[in-house]
Amino acid sequence: TEYFSPSNDIFYSYATCNSTDYFWQQQQQLGSNVSVIGGINITAAIPDYQYPTLNKRLPDGTVLNHQYERGDEYFDDSVPFGGIYIEYINSVVKISNGDIQNVTFTHTSKASLKRFPESWYTAAVRDVQNGLVDMAVGPLWITGQR
Numbered sequence: 001t002e003y004f005s006p007s008n009d010i011f012y013s014y015a016t017c018n019s020t021d022y023f024w025q026q027q028q029q030l031g032s033n034v035s036v037i038g039g040i041n042i043t044a045a046i047p048d049y050q051y052p053t054l055n056k057r058l059p060d061g062t063v064l065n066h067q068y069e070r071g072d073e074y075f076d077d078s079v080p081f082g083g084i085y086i087e088y089i090n091s092v093v094k095i096s097n098g099d100i101q102n103v104t105f106t107h108t109s110k111a112s113l114k115r116f117p118e119s120w121y122t123a124a125v126r127d128v129q130n131g132l133v134d135m136a137v138g139p140l141w142i143t144g145q146r
Contacts, residue, residue: 035099042103044089045133046081047124047140049074054083054138070120074107081105085137106133 049055051065056079058064063082064073073079086105093100109132112123122145124136 037099039098039101041101042135043133044103044105045108045124045127045136046086046105047108047120047136047138050083050139052083053085054081056080057082075110077106089137105137108136 046054049065049070051063055063055065056073058073058079064070089103089105093103108120108124109127109130112126112130112132113120116123116126121136121138121140122143124133124138125140127133128136
């Protein structure tokens with residue numbers, strides 16, 4: 001990755017995921033070919049550009065990385081999302097050994113953006129709630145509204 005050195009290849013957080021390593025140790029004992037979620041495909045909404053975590057790179061090499069640059073390209077799924085979060089999710093897919101087949105990154109729906117124009121992040125969470133996507137990727141906070 002262009003963001004981290006290869007030695008920073010750690011994905012598990014005891015503070016966030018679990019206070020012990022019990023689950024991790026169980027998975028290690030079961031082996032790496034155990035399917036937990038059945039080889040699913042996931043669709044993920046990207047609520048915003050926030051360099052270096054989330055951005056889009058145009059064919060000419062221009063990186064869209066600021067909130068004010070959300071134009072038609074944001075809604076164009078042929079222009080891929082990039083950034084640290086995208087690389088992280090792609091790494092999780094790779095180490096899942098096929099348990100996660102694919103993650104398709106897409107924009108937040110225009111309907112949710114119209115409903116929540118003050119927060120593209122809340123709009124992305126609404127897309128998850130409405131079943132339009134499976135998850136939202138970004139620096140999302142827990143709020144009363146969400």
